[in-house]
Amino acid sequence: MAPPRSRLARRAMLKGITALSATVAAPVLARGADEVLPDTVRPPDVTTNPPRQWGVNAPPVYTPDPDVLVIDRSFRDLLYGNAALHRVWDKGTWLEGPAWSSQGRYLLFSDVVASRQYRYLWETGEVTIFRPESYHANGNTFDYQGRQITCEHFLRRVIRWEHDGSAHVVADKFEGHSLNSPNDVIAHPDGSIWFTDPGYGDNVAEGHADMPGGEANPDGHIRWKIGEELIGTLGGSRRQADHTFRVDATGHLDVVLTQAQLPNPNGLCFSPDFSRLYVISSGKQPGGHGHDGDQAVHVFDLHKEELPLSNPRLFTNMRFEGVQMGPDGMKADVHGNIWCGVSGPVGLCGVFVFNPEGHLIGRIRLPQSVSNLTFGGPKRDWLFMCAGDSLYRLQVNTQGAAPA
Template identity: 75%
Template structure:
């Protein structure tokens, strides 16, 4: 018996018949091989047939072919009628999405152009939020609704107060300046936790070190170019990269040293704040001597705010490929949704259950730098991937403030 046509098989057949009828109608011969070599490009998508993105793309089939169930439990987290959408593609390198409950928008940073944008919930528009963000990266909102941002260029973490003033959360540790704070999360006790690798100590996302620093060892880089934007630059030489906690009193403590976890990147708490997840990323630009292991690590948060019981949550290896983890968030059930970089077809979002087992994937045509849950019910997943922002309605909710 001939099996019934699935939506994808129907679409393949219809496209094939459409191409055949078009060829018969115009009676055109096939173009020369040389011409085809110039015009035919490899698909930049992961589905078969190739998927189209953007507002003019035809409706996708459901369930979405790029939302992949690995374990049955992942189905419980999905809304079966939802499809992936690319809602904006005018960025350069988007990072740090965070949902403002009060403003009803998704805030995000373009680390390259040094701007912040917002996706407005009611209209779906993306507008410039701050035309100069000092190469901000990670963002979050604390439990009072205040925006907290990591600024690469000024090498600091700041908080925007409700009256519009700026409070410097941290810019030094033990008398030395920070590197380039990367990702940040808020704790209900009023503390702020952030990672401080050195990805912003270069042209693209911040500024280089002064001569002699790791990011400018021979002094050839004109490290002050760009300082005219603000008249001053943040720290001048790379320091060891740590993971920090800033107490409500303002005291800055290193909860993880470079030796304990090199190249810290994304971080987030479990829903009950008893555990902290931290990504250890790859070698930094201009770095001399240490690499992260590209894995996600898990720690117990002690009553005295120190971390204990370090353990591997996942090594981020999939189908024999070492993937790169970046930003991540947990849902109310404790599942970890993590941005993943790697080969086309594998990159996108990986979803792990609380035990560290991969239960699902979201394929996108670019690695995801960071993600957040947003919308009035916190049941929309927003994903920053390269120059684009994607969204997917899900059947779970993000835990804590975005």
Template identity: 55%
Template sequence: MRPAAPPFHPGRRTILAGGLATGGLWASGLAARATAPETLPQPASVISTPPRQWGADAPVEVLPDPDIIALDPTFSDLVYGNANLKLAWRGGDWLEGPAWNSEGHFLLLSDTIRAVQYRYLWENGAVSVFRGYSYNSNGNIFDAEGRLISCEHGMRRVVRWEHDGSCHVLADSYNGAPLNSPNDVAVHPDGSIWFTDPGYGDTIVEGHPDAPGSPTNRDGLERWTLDGEVVTQFGGHKRQEDHVFRLDPATGALTAVLSQQQLKDPNGIAFSPDGARVYVISSGAGPGQHGQGGDLHIHAGDVRDGAVHDLRPFADMMLNGHQMGPDGMTIDIFGNLWCGANGPLGLCGVVVYNPQGHMIGRLRLPRGVSNLTFGGPKRDVLFMCAADALFTLQVNTQGAAPS
């Protein structure tokens, strides 16, 4: 999921990448303050004294963890005071779409740049390649039957992997035109599949660019190749309007439940535990777009009869005077939203909202989080993707399944 960065920083990748070095931190909050414009309010440093280190060789951390911050007393009920934020793995390129598999006891991850899916084993934390070529998959989810649903930037489609290993294409076009780059996906309790379709993957890095003359390939210089050969079947794709889509569980019919006019640049999507409410993130302008793009807010709508009603702002993602950039989110059994927050060092990481839209807590990390989910045998471990790294936190709540 690749929204534009908040105004504080020049680019989203810059926000997320300025983080970890082996065994420690690459950039300190003092350095960030020294190079930031003096006219802007400066956030508190994420660096503790002495500087916090991450990884297997890191010293024993203090408890309670100073980077688990309660903004409301209710947040203390959701976290476990004897748990630290941990760096579980580094080795990807740009990690997205974490999805917990309850039967296999593993976490599945997408690497949108390498076009690989990884499997993180619960028993020992080992990471291996799950799918060697994933067509730049992004969002993933396991449905109620344990089938993997993936959003593929490269093929501009949403697919479901059946129990027999076959691949079923759920959606690849709308109104006769190819999809843009399906991004995030959620399964409603009624079995319908909802996904967002912005244009963040319409690039040579994370998918394939538009046809010549289109927004991400205006001069026609970029060509889609695979192992050095031009793949002609990808020709002619042009970005269409962004939508939020719903796939009917009975007929498979694809319906646009939100248009670009209703919500610009849709990104992360999630349902309340009972499915009565849908949350959608409006991110910044995508590749090739002109103008501001989305408002960087989380929006909420009521779900009735397969449609969205009363779409409204839910959370503005403002933190200490800074507009944070939301990306993906996940929901616990109490209806709290845990949302990846991208922005200045010291503020980035994860923010948590209660069902009333009040920010009750946050997790401070050395880089922003693209997407996150709950997993583990009890679904009480939060997994957070941040550029090439995976962080974890034992919590005192559970994720609403499927996640």
């Protein structure tokens, strides 16, 4: 892999991004599980009243679905009025990274904690094990040649599965050091691969914990080599700075957003015309020190030049009814609307939908926080949502913009 380019060329961008960095670096206070919210911001206790039943044996739901909420009339145009939300599977642990394979007609998704990958078969609705050992895979996508690209927390790398079945390592090191835990990944038609590398998987449950001295294991109490024999062959690794990366078609790795510019990067997506890049800055990482994200969505103008991003700005602060929501993954539809999975109190968590100007136009309430989502189905008009241990789906009246 070619050596990374110098980041000195980004001084111009750093100057233009100073105000944004100050905003992003400001800590967001997390609410404790037992904290009592003021009545003015207390969310409803259930998504519907009476409480809705979920699962294959649940009674039919009246349509339009009461948990698909129209805030702006434009959202109604994106909905198929006869569709209802369904929980199609609930045997996971923590589901992430849904991606649709157009050739295979299946939905690929990861169970990060169980270290497995599954696929939802379109023709039958059956969920089968795709890879029994995924090395704590998280984000997935398919490129414009139909090849699967996956972020692996445990091996701290991004890989691409070639058509002959071999695995190609897209990226596993930066400036001679291991990556942290690649989280989300997207493909560009020019052959480049973009991914975020926060430290959310630098722990025992979701990947490969830091060796002693790392941010997630500063005092060395975590016995980081226990449980996975491969750690001995990987060698020691500690968390590095959080970056958002781009790997071009030649395999050249470059930083497009540093930790100073956008800390704790998580989900990311392109606009349909590839003129914008959206990136989520999430909350505090396990063992992290002094670089909380702001739990907001940021947007940048995208260019073909060596300095690919400019005009940094806030897309949405993700505050709703006085509550700071937690955005995770997102996708754009063909009209440029952004569909974002969010965590938060029951009654508020689920999916938020924003128009291209950043205005909230609709919500999908679910009984679990949504980690990530994608559009799938032969016409790409089904929204699949990973939420905790469950997979949900909803037919819509729009289509996903990206290949997966």
